Amino acid sequence: MDISRLLSRAGNPVPTGIDRVEMEYVLYLLDHAAERTIFVAMHPFGHIGVLEHDEVITFIEQTAALWDGKEAFPHKATWNARRLVFARTLMSRRTLPSGGIYLLLSHHHLSRPDAIARFIRRHGAVFVPMIHDLIPLEFPEYARPAEPARHLRRIATVTALADGVIVPSKVVADSLAPFIARSGRDIPVTVIPHGLHLHALQAAAATAPVPKQDGRPYFVSLGTIEPRKNHLLLLNVWRDLVHEMGDAAPQLILVGRRGWENENVLDMLDRCPALRGHVFEHNDLSDLQVVTLLQHAQGLLFPSFAEGFGLPLAEALGLGVPCICSDLAVFREIAGNAVTYLNPLDGPGWRSAILAHMPQARPHRLDQAEIAALGFADWPSQAAKGIDFSESIAPDTSGHNRWKLRSIS
Incomplete structure (x- = not known):
């Protein structure tokens, strides 16, 4: 090998x-x-x-x-x-x-x-x-x-x-x-x-401490910050949410290193006042820390334009976490009808779906039977x-x- x-x-x-x-x-x-x-x-x-x-x-x-x-x-x-x-x-x-x-x-x-x-x-x-x-x-x-x-x-x-x-x-x-x-x-x-590692994921989630996010609801996006991952859509949605909701807006947690040719995304992350205190980056979290974040998140956001598989989606579903993702054939191959699908360019649709996954809307979390039905293997x-x-x-x-x-x- x-x-x-x-x-x-x-x-x-x-x-x-x-x-x-x-x-x-x-x-x-x-x-x-x-x-x-x-x-x-x-x-x-x-x-x-x-x-x-x-x-x-x-x-x-x-x-x-x-x-x-x-x-x-x-x-x-x-x-x-x-x-x-x-x-x-x-x-x-x-x-x-x-x-x-x-x-x-x-x-x-x-x-x-x-x-x-x-x-x-x-x-x-x-x-x-x-x-x-x-x-x-x-x-x-x-x-x-x-x-x-x-x-x-x-x-x-x-x-x-x-x-x-x-x-x-x-x-x-x-x-x-x-x-x-x-x-x-x-x-x-x-x-x-x-x-x-389904059993390990679920065991870690069961014992993981609640992350300190000021008690505010938050969403997670996993993946290298690069154009294909479509972070720009999320940042524009978040700027609008903060403008309309102020401190009542949810937080966005980006987990992944900064990639290449991301000038627009990096400019927003570094220079957009509306995102400060609402959007956070983490580029060196351990697996346990990622599981902890996912377990207590309102949902995983995965707005990619193209993927060969989508391991973050499978891992989030393995924890029962609600997911909102692009309507890609490979995601349907992984997730079936267990997630919310949207066009990766549909900003208003993503905003509505995110609000529909806020605590007051009580978004559905997959139970063990639903996770098993997805057929994930170890x-x-x-x-x-x-x-x-x-x-x-x-x-x-x-x-x-x-x-x-x-x-x-």
């Missing part, structure tokens, strides 16, 4: 969704297949090398402790990650048992097909990547200028080299299908939704499905040249 993504994010106290996915597969393999799991990573020079098993475990433990808020020294994980990447991978020329599976669960170096091709050819491995979304190709306006071309190269790597692909939603599978069809290859794709079972899928295609290594790259542009 390739852990390049986790190593590249070493020292960050707040994981992204993709970080969590890679971590959950690592933990599953360590628990259930440690004796036959080998960890690898990409060196900046383009060499995928084998890592020392015990050192990986140490790094994973440090990272997990950091995410849980139990480790106050992120430099430990950072230093170990650098040593693993820059020393271990470069020095490693270890020959692996032939016929294994090369599992790459992030987009980390899919844009480097030659390195991947060399690695799987050298070790006789089948290649199973995970594609989280095709948003840079479908919505280039929400990506950095160079990202659409880079993502096209990633997808071309997948269609040229992959023996099977894991995706988190049917929406992503449908987006990927035309690229696979044009490649002329028959590549199996399996939909495995991301898992949840992380170990979802990781097991991904491993089972990978192993189901591993024997198919004869009869065609999987190492010859097709045209990649």
Whole structure:
């Protein structure tokens, strides 16, 4: 399994969704297949090398402790990650048992097909990547200028080299299908939704203290502050609510780091007088702190323009928290009829829905039966499905040249 993504994010106290996915597969393999799991990573020079098993475990433990808020020294994980990447991978020329599976669960170096091709050819491995979304190709306006071309190269790597692909939603599978069809290859794709730690979430929520928010009702928005997440809509709604309601207006809690090309959003956060004391940012909360906020919130607000899955939505629903979200196909795939759907451009509609979720309106919170009906699975079972899928295609290594790259542009 390739852990390049986790190593590249070493020292960050707040994981992204993709970080969590890679971590959950690592933990599953360590628990259930440690004796036959080998960890690898990409060196900046383009060499995928084998890592020392015990050192990986140490790094994973440090990272997990950091995410849980139990480790106050992120430099430990950072230093170990650098040593693993820059020393271990470069020095490693270890020959692996032939016929294994090369599992790459992030987009980390899919844009480097030659390195991947060399690695799987050298070790006789089948290649199973995970594609989280095709948003840079479908919505280039929400990506950095160079990202659409880079993502096209990633997808071309997948269609040229992959023996099977894991995706988190049917929406992503449908987006990927035309690229696979044009490649002329028959590549199996399996939909495995991301898992949840439902019991842990609910146990944490049951014991979590009430957050100090001056006793005022509040709503939560989870996610990096970037154009695709549509924070600007929420801030404009909140400015109007404060203008009309004054101190009776609810609070808005933004949980996520500031991203890129957010000038309008950041200007409002930093310079709009009406939002002061009403809108708050948190960019380094532990999982328990996020659960605490969600548990006592009037609702989760998720006005994104595009998503490949929507882990915050699933996690909030797993706690029974009311949710207001964009009317996206992937959200309907996750939430069914359990949430309020709105057009992400419908400002008046969002304002009305938010007011309908205020305490006096007594918004409905999902009970255990309704949560169970959504069919969320825990992380170990979802990781097991991904491993089972990978192993189901591993024997198919004869009869065609999987190492010859097709045209990649």
